Amino acid sequence: MNQTLLVNRKDFRDTKLVSTPNTDLADHHIRVDIGPFALTANNITYMVTGDMIGYWKFFAPKAYAIDAEGFGRMPVWGYGIVTGSKCADIAVGTRVYGFFPIANSIDLKPAKLSSLGFQDGAEHRAHLHPVYNSYTLVENDPSFDPKLDDLQPVLRPLFTTSFLIDDFFADNGFFGAEQIVLLSASSKTALGSAFCLKNREAAKIIGLTSKTNMAFTTNTGFYDQVENYTDIDNLDATKKTALIDMAGNGEVNAKLYDLFGDNLVYNCMVGKSHWQGAPPPKSEKGAPPAMFFAPDQAKKRIKEWGGAEFAKNLAASWLPFCDSAGHWLDITKQSGDATLLECYNGFLDGKANPSQGNLFTL
Ligand SMILES: NC(=O)c1ccc[n+]([C@@H]2O[C@H](COP(=O)([O-])OP(=O)(O)OC[C@H]3O[C@@H](n4cnc5c(N)ncnc54)[C@H](OP(=O)(O)O)[C@@H]3O)[C@@H](O)[C@H]2O)c1
Structure with missing residues (x-):
């Protein structure tokens, strides 16, 4: 079964966990087990601006055959691991980073594959901003330093x-x-x-x-x-x-x-x-x-500087900032819905501790 967290789009305090049976993996798809992913105030804002900017559309329950009128799935940034593959270019065991729903797993359809990553080719995501449809192959991307593994999902986006x-x-x-x-x-x-x-x-x-x-x-x-x-x-x-x-x-x-x-x-x-x-x-x-x-702004700069120069300039500030985080940020890794919902409600109530970075796996 695949468990997922649904949020009432009109009342964020109204949440429910639902389980759907895992279906057979479709051709050209991969199954990705999700986690750990980060939770910050930014995720709450994705819901606040969900209708205006379209964040509800990425993992809309209906698009994944989940019957939940009026509910949506809040997107998060995090890691995933490929546990099933019907895509010739991506092996089981591959680690990815990107935009996910809060769920045990998701099926993605890799498209525009390069040595560094791919886009999810799901039809309902085709018109959405490519930044949020991109998945990085963590082991192939030199900007993913293993020493920063826990910091990345919290701070990188x-x-x-x-x-x-x-x-x-x-x-x-x-x-x-x-x-x-x-x-x-x-x-x-x-x-x-x-x-x-x-x-x-x-x-x-x-x-x-x-x-x-x-x-x-x-x-x-x-x-x-x-x-x-x-x-x-x-x-x-x-x-x-x-x-x-x-x-x-x-x-x-x-x-x-x-x-x-x-x-x-x-x-x-x-x-x-x-x-x-x-x-x-x-x-x-x-x-x-x-x-x-x-x-x-990223699109503008990538056009002007080129992708490589953009990555170099970003890395020049990112790495010192990560060094600084050792002095002001503690990361905790937890699993299960109880701790996740406690943290989620803390963000809704303005009780989040800014010195805390929160990673979860459902
Ligand atoms: N436009 C963009 O492209 C973009 C990109 C990234 C982030 N953002 C936005 O930047 C904002 C900060 O995101 P973040 O992930 O960096 O936040 P974060 O680190 O989780 O921030 C926590 C801080 O936000 C304030 N806060 C959180 N929940 C609150 C609540 N319910 N009531 C009152 N204050 C609350 C508190 O700060 P204070 O006590 O200091 O107020 C708290 O210390 C979000 O709105 C996010 O969407 C926008």
């Missing part, structure tokens, strides 16, 4: 975004900002961005976080100043300021617009870790919020 945000800001002359304020500063995506931006020494890097995450965020050393959401008035409103917003909290945004006015030169909307927060306000002064979608 987030750090790639951090790297691209930093690159986007540098490419645009930091929008003339003298200081850059990162919201949800304790999130891994914000930490990665702060890490890259601080190294450039182009602007003062400021973190905004919750009271409970102040000490953690300060101790990473990635920010020149850290404030909590209730002390926004401590920020210097006379300076040209850009925001990088992982929180997506309209109330906090409104306070920042009031404080900075025309000195708010750019508002980069990256995430919605405060998933129940109000939408961004309509601002009369200052730059309006601008959506950042990492895969689009």
Whole structure:
């Protein structure tokens, strides 16, 4: 049997595990046992933006013959191991990395195979963004260092975004900002961005976080100043300021617009870790919020730099960031639905510990 986690698309607290019988593997397909995979606030945001960006479509229950009206499958990043193969080029035992549903296993149809990986050729995924349809053959890809095995699923999809945000800001002359304020500063995506931006020494890097995450965020050393959401008035409103917003909290945004006015030169909307927060306000002064979608910036840079140069530039920041993680991140590996759901509900309730990286196998 193949067990999978379903989430009510209108009420994320309503989850259920269902089991479906394993069918015969179809020709040209592989069966991949899923795990370990990571869980971070980013996965919750996939559901929040699931209808707008299409994240519900990747593993829609219906496409996998699971009868569950109104429910969807939250995507996660992680490893898998090939346990069955009717694809001549991929052997049983091959380890892959990519985008998965929370389930025991999934059948994929490898297409566009190269020495480094393949795309899932499932018909219902053909029109979806290729970044999320790509699977890496872990043993063949030199950027997958075995020493970083546990860190990769937790940090890699987030750090790639951090790297691209930093690159986007540098490419645009930091929008003339003298200081850059990162919201949800304790999130891994914000930490990665702060890490890259601080190294450039182009602007003062400021973190905004919750009271409970102040000490953690300060101790990473990635920010020149850290404030909590209730002390926004401590920020210097006379300076040209850009925001990088992982929180997506309209109330906090409104306070920042009031404080900075025309000195708010750019508002980069990256995430919605405060998933129940109000939408961004309509601002009369200052730059309006601008959506950042990492895969689009990656596409632009791969076109301009070429794939090899992109990988080289990414690796040049990724490896030092992974080194730093030894000081601020503990990874735990767990299995079974009870611990998984506890962690999942912790993210919904805002109780996640930012110093914790969570890996699971169902
Ligand atoms: N646009 C893109 O392409 C892209 C790519 C990657 C990530 N992102 C987004 O960046 C955001 C951060 O993702 P991540 O995986 O890096 O997060 P993470 O490391 O899991 O972040 C945990 C932090 O998020 C805040 N948080 C989490 N759940 C919360 C809740 N229910 N209520 C209030 N605060 C909560 C807390 O930070 P504070 O106390 O500091 O607020 C917490 O310490 C997500 O919204 C994600 O989707 C976007």
